[in-house]
Amino acid sequence: MTNEELKARNKLNHIHDDLAFSILSKLPLKSMKRFECIKKSWSILFENHNFMKMFRNNFLSNNNDSDSSNTFLLLNDVDPPAPPEQYRDCSFYLFSSESERFDNRIKLDLPFSIDNFGYGIFILGFNSINGIFCVSREGPLRLRIVLWNPTTAEFFVIPPSPEECVPPYRSPFMELIGFGYDHIRDDYKVIRYIKFLPTTDEEVDVPLKDRSFDPVLEIYSFSSNSWRILDIDMPYTYIDEFCNGTGVHINGMCHWWCRRYSSLEEYLVSFDLINEALIATPASLDMYEGCKLGQMARHLVVLNESISLISNCPETSTFHISTLGELGVEKSWITLFVVGPLPFIECPIGVGKKGNICFKTYDDEIVWVDLNTQIIDEIGVKGTRAECRTGIYKKNLFPIGGINN
Template identity: 45%
Template sequence: MEKFVVATNVKVSNHIPDDLAFFILSKLSIKSLYRFGCVRKAWTLLFENPQFMIMYRNYFLYNNHSYYDGASILLSHCLVPSGEPGEQNELLYSTLYLLSGDRFENRVKLDWPPPFHEDDSFIDILSSVCVNGTLCLTQGSNLDAKCVFWNPTTDEFKVIPPSPFEYIRYHDTMKTFHGFGYDHVKDDYKVIRRLDFFVDSQVDQPYEADEPYEADVGFPSMWEIYSLRSNSWRKLDVDMPFCSRYDGVYMDGFCHWSGEDDYLSLSKVGPCLVSFDLCNEVFLTTPLPSDMVDDCDILRMVLLNGSIAFIIYDESTTFHIRILGELGVKESWANVFIVKPLPCAQHLIGVGEKGGIFLRKNDDELVWYDMSTQTIEELGVKISRGYCNIVVYKDSLLPIVGL
């Protein structure tokens, strides 16, 4: 078949109108947007363009991540029993509620599993995550510390055994649980924690001639990892920066924490995001830009529509939300949202679906701030001024492997 070419003097333009380009680019990930900056100089400044940012925010909020499909919210918080203020025997006991419905109008109080029936003080949902219907509950950090896997739907639970590394004669061991998640390569649930050893000054430490002994000398800290498949702990040969115990999330096979250089660490990285790969059992760090850590009162890490984000806020309760585009790349932190002052809000609790933020009001009421509509709704729930946590939860009938 013959082919014919028609000659024409009309020039074909390769110019793409800004509105069309913005529409296409607004549907890309932050990682892709930074890479597309090399195509056109103007695209390197997209996050400073108000017109583009309106389109990008709308798509980010309304393109709801599958992570939230069919999900409810678990709210855990610690309450002080009624009694005289300042009593020495006051304890923080933990309560757990399941919130569901379009406006969380359905609220059910849940009972903790049997290992916590005699002591329900300060129970933490590790990594603020539900993995295949399973939660990892931890309590305490000393000799009586507990770690339990629990499926609230089936009420199955498994108590994690002690580690062979946690007992050293004449020493106290502090066990700091840092992360819980899923290794999809080995189909395994894993827990990460750090052990710190301190000389027990209350114990009389005899000297034996056949044992070298130095008074008041502790052992170096170590990291260890638990595997549900092997039902055992083993030592990790890593030198991670100091990590915050109460600021961690899990996503797609990685545990993430706020990290900061400390005088014991060999990793001189400064303020950073520490990410631990549960499959390869290695970590990497993503430095935080100076403007994220300078002049801010509170820096809180959350998951926002399937992305790692930091919410930065100050006494004026103005929230700046920075989203990470690519692990390990300091320049990929994008300032996507700025939430203007919310006079009634006092404390950030967590994040739910579609970018909604849970906050505690000055009168201890739990409220929901919808970033897409910029409205605040009271939920009719009183929460304590102590520790509170929000977890996105999905029902699952899957058994806990290894029971």
């Protein structure tokens, strides 16, 4: 082949960067990361302002929410009334599928009662799974957990864990961190993180094996209607003091935020409901910019079918929204959006349709923030502290546990 023929062939095989960038901007984040090694200009795509603008627009437009899905809003009262055996009231609303304006709301009453001890009502994961919510009461004593289908008003009370699961000489402190669906076994599962506190002093003669207070993961299976301890090494401790959003679920996996023992290193811990295995993804060091390690406020969400993290330093009013491209790979965290500074915004409380983020202001107003335009839209209702949540609800007429039947 002559030099002229070789040049002509290379010219035909060459794709101009503008066209390549347009194609790449439509790919999932994981696929894009795999193409970084092909060309130098592709390795620095996330530093390219024009490319990032295209990618953000495509990311938000790839919204898989169906027309039948709604945004829900959960509100809890400001303060628990006295005496302590009484508890905070709650209001549960669905926005219509056409709008997220509060004037299109539908109020739903809970068809069941929750234990009187604790704080506000808690929806694990803040999204429905096959139209099912996992509902409990916030606080260390989650004495009752309920699966609820608002469409059919059906609910199922999960039984307590057997007493033999609690080792002697220890007092369990439980945190609900995961609710998900195992599509292989057609089974709903709940994950609970348990740490044990000693109930005796050092002078009491306690066997050495019973002085071990290692935390455990406990899993509930709807199909067997039973709890069991997972035989999994847990080198991480669940954190919630700076993490307002707890576990989320997507594609058969539950995800929550943890810190490695004896260090301040933070991780996204993911639990495969099918294989019952853990995957840890380190937090990117870029997430700590302008904030001390271990003090970043976190809010884990599912944004357009992607694991995303809304984070900010408590002393600032700028919120960084990062998306994970691949589990277990630290460098696959990409900061897609920076919202702010918004000095009147206190914290995010969840997501809605079309990729909008819902925030609560310091005046307790609930507002939507459009990630593309950063336009702020008040919905005309007040929330209380951080105890209001929004998320996506999709209707389901099947009974609980009857998805494949």
